[in-house]
Amino acid sequence: MTALHRKLGRLIGATLPDGRVVNVDMADGVVTSVSPATGVTGVGEDDLDLTGFLLLPAPAEPHAHLDKALSWDEIAPPMGDLGRAIDSWRAHSRTMTTESIAAxxxxxxxxxxxxxxxxxxxxVDLLPGPEPLRGVEALTGLRDQVRHLVDLQIVALAAPDTPDATVHAALDLGVDLVGGAPHLAPDPLRDLDRLLAIAHERQVGTDIHTDENLTHEPTLGHYARRVRDWPAGRIRSAGHCVRQGTQSPQELAPTIEAVREAGIGVISLPVTNLYLQGWDHPVSTPRGLTALRAFLDAGVLVAGGADNLRDPFNPMGRGDALETASLLITAGHLTLDEAYDAVSTGARAVLGLPPAGAETGRAADFLAVRGANLAEVVAAAPAERRVIHRGVLVASSSVVHRSAF
Ligand SMILES: Nc1ccnc(=O)[nH]1
Incomplete structure (x- = not known):
């Protein structure tokens, strides 16, 4: 059994997606060399034997709602669309404590x-009613606790009725970014502008739930034009962008150009949006994916995430980036490489993190999965995995398979 939280010097005998079998040396959380694995024997103290494992750049999750995650059973909400999910969550969240959210x-x-x-x-929702910052307290506390295991960024999700003062209070408590869902406001552009003004005043980035619907007037182009002149390096992300998936190429073209110019990262969330949209159409429904191909072809930064995890917004999900990658292929028609890139390198870029993986100079964040190649790993999502964060082994899962033939 390999000890966890062990600083590793070398990964041995790992298979890369291009078929090479390599050793990977690491120091100070960075890859220092990648060499053919031939002839290496014996596994030393700082080594991790990855024979039979596919070595991938570690995934990143660009859009989660950890404050809501795993609340489906407790809330027992009716199934339904975004509006119903919001109502269930807001009603029930009144009973939640900082501790129950953190758990x-x-x-x-x-x-x-x-x-x-x-x-x-x-x-993290800025909650309605008294004590709106319970979720913020829970998640900033969690971020401190896991600092050595996972990079955790927190976005204050301001509802249209959240006062500006509450957003400022969340920033004072240490959230990283300003977020919101302007398409839910009676005047979406006005709500978007007030969120951008707060972010600008506090000199932080934004990650906005953008156009999470199939029919409303799109706001993504406005967002892009407003942040075009922000300093380079200040994060500006757009989650969902569902409405853009319903637009014709002609309607979409000016928005795509504005998004590319503004450096907005577009985050597609198939695990949740395939559930949340399309309830009004009995068959052959338009669904909640963005215009993935059009954004990719234009050179826009595209990431894939899961969004909700077994809460009123999505009863399903297993918190596994391979599930998202699989859906990006099945429902989004990305290639295998594009899909894994969206949940790893693309997602890290959206988070403002340097690329990870088996190349000299890259961050030593890896996912090793028992399997022969990327197609098998994304399709079958094998459970046997090793997870490395900044050169440290942070998770390890084993399985025993038995069968009568
Ligand atoms: N898709 C979502 C929209 C708003 N809040 C959520 O938790 N999820």
Whole structure:
């Protein structure tokens, strides 16, 4: 059994997606060399034997809601669309304490880490009623606790009725980014502008739930034009962008150009949006994916995430980036390489993190999965995994398979 939280010097005998079998040396959380594995025998103290494992850049989750995760059973909400999910959550959240939120968030984050995700951006609701910052307290506390295991970013999700002062209070408590869902406001552009003004005043980035619907007037182009002149390096992300998936290429073209110019990262969330949209159409429904191909072809930064995890917004999900990658292929028609890139390198870029993986100079964040190649690993999502964060082994899962033939 390999000890956890062990600083590793070398990964031995790992298979890369291009078929090479390599050793990977690491120091100070960075890859220092990648060499053919031939002739190496014996596994030393600082080594990890990855014979039979596919070695991948670690996934990142660009859009989670850890404060809501794993609340489906407790809330027992009716199934339904975004509006119903919001109503169920808001009604029930009144009974939740900082401790109860932290307990579910911890369990969800542990599931993600065990699946291989070493960086997570989570939104946190600024709750209605008294004590709106219970979720913020829970998640900033969790971030401190797991600092050595996973990079955790927190976005304050301001509802249209959240006062500006509450957003400022969340920033004072240490959230990283300003977020919101302007498409839920009576005047979406006005709500978007007030969120951007707060972010600008506090000199932090934004991650906005953008156009999470199939029919409303799109707001993504406005967002892009407003942040175009922000300093380079200040995060500006757009989650969902569902409405853009319903637009014709002609309608979409100016928005895509504005998004590319503004450096907005677009985050597609198939695990949740395939559930949340399309309830009004009995068959052959338009669904909640963005215009993935059009954004990719234009050179826009695209990431894939899961969004909700077994809460009123999504009863399903296993907190595994391989599930998202699989859906990006099945439902989003990305290639295998594009899909894994969206949940790893693309997602890390959206988080403002340097690329990870088996190349000299890259961050030593890896997911090793028992399997022969990327197609098998994404399709079958084998449970046997090793997870490495900044050169440290942070999770390890074993399985025993038995069968009568
Ligand atoms: N898709 C979502 C929209 C708003 N809040 C959530 O938790 N999820």
């Amino acid at each position: 579910r968030a911890t369990a969800a984050l542990r599931t993600m880490l065990q699946a291989g995700t070493t960086a997570v951006r989570t939104h």
